[in-house]
Amino acid sequence: MDSAPVKNPGTRDTMLSLRNCSLSFGNVPVLDNVSLDVYRNEFISILGPSGCGKSTTLRLMLRLLSPEGGGEVAYSSPDLSLGMVFQKPVLMPWLSALQNVMLPLELGPKKKFSKKEAREKAESALRLVGLQDFQNHFPHQLSGGMQQRAAIARALAADPTVLLMDEPFGALDELTREKLNFELLRLWESPETSLSSIVMVTHSIQESVLLSDRVVMMSPRPAGVTDIIPVPLPSPRQAGMEELPEFHRTVKELRKRVKHL
Numbered sequence: 001m002d003s004a005p006v007k008n009p010g011t012r013d014t015m016l017s018l019r020n021c022s023l024s025f026g027n028v029p030v031l032d033n034v035s036l037d038v039y040r041n042e043f044i045s046i047l048g049p050s051g052c053g054k055s056t057t058l059r060l061m062l063r064l065l066s067p068e069g070g071g072e073v074a075y076s077s078p079d080l081s082l083g084m085v086f087q088k089p090v091l092m093p094w095l096s097a098l099q100n101v102m103l104p105l106e107l108g109p110k111k112k113f114s115k116k117e118a119r120e121k122a123e124s125a126l127r128l129v130g131l132q133d134f135q136n137h138f139p140h141q142l143s144g145g146m147q148q149r150a151a152i153a154r155a156l157a158a159d160p161t162v163l164l165m166d167e168p169f170g171a172l173d174e175l176t177r178e179k180l181n182f183e184l185l186r187l188w189e190s191p192e193t194s195l196s197s198i199v200m201v202t203h204s205i206q207e208s209v210l211l212s213d214r215v216v217m218m219s220p221r222p223a224g225v226t227d228i229i230p231v232p233l234p235s236p237r238q239a240g241m242e243e244l245p246e247f248h249r250t251v252k253e254l255r256k257r258v259k260h261l
């Protein structure tokens, strides 16, 4: 199978890399010598058995955790901006959608934005995800899909270059999930966002093939990277590509490898 970079064919600049990263919680080894490069303008999915260490890998990428002995998490630049979207939207119930999106922009010792700037950035992020008419709604007034869109807007408002997503659509029904998958691709491709690379943890083989340029497979805990499979689908990805023979071939190949984990 040939690799199929999407946004900018031919570029292979590394935005972020894990080098020989091992990590234990107490005496439980979770990651074993994980090495992985995230390239500029690519969409990567991470697949692996439940509990193997996929979320831990994302937390390493965010530098919320440090690898043990000799491992390294390297960024292409010291001010590389990373965003994170979790499986649950984690919105503050007493704040409107707009206030939720503004919150991280206004928090922290290095408060980067004035209230006015934060509001403008939040409004434009909500517009990007199609929630411009719901910015004054509270989370309980939004559907599950809309709440997750608000969480994506919150991540986008800070202008991340690399977006990490931990099963972002796992809790949603299939139709909403399909819709949001394509919305995510359009956001990634849009010149209106700063997004270069996306790393998404998913449990769905089909989703990983439809969205990604490469699928990273991890083994059971302590997890290592067992395979990195390029997805040979044309770009940009469109609805209906699930019918292509390359899609079926890649899904079949991944299923075979999952069985051998």
Ligand SMILES: Nc1ncnc2c1ncn2[C@@H]1O[C@H](COP(=O)(O)OP(=O)(O)OP(=O)(O)O)[C@@H](O)[C@H]1O
Binding pocket: 025, 030, 048, 049, 050, 051, 052, 053, 054, 055, 056, 057, 221
């Ligand atoms: N803060 C922590 N303290 C102790 N153990 C932890 C901690 N975080 C994760 N673990 C353990 O590390 C292992 C890997 O967890 P992780 O959440 O990374 O797996 P995962 O592959 O994302 O799981 P899932 O697919 O079920 O979401 C699990 O055994 C989990 O119990």
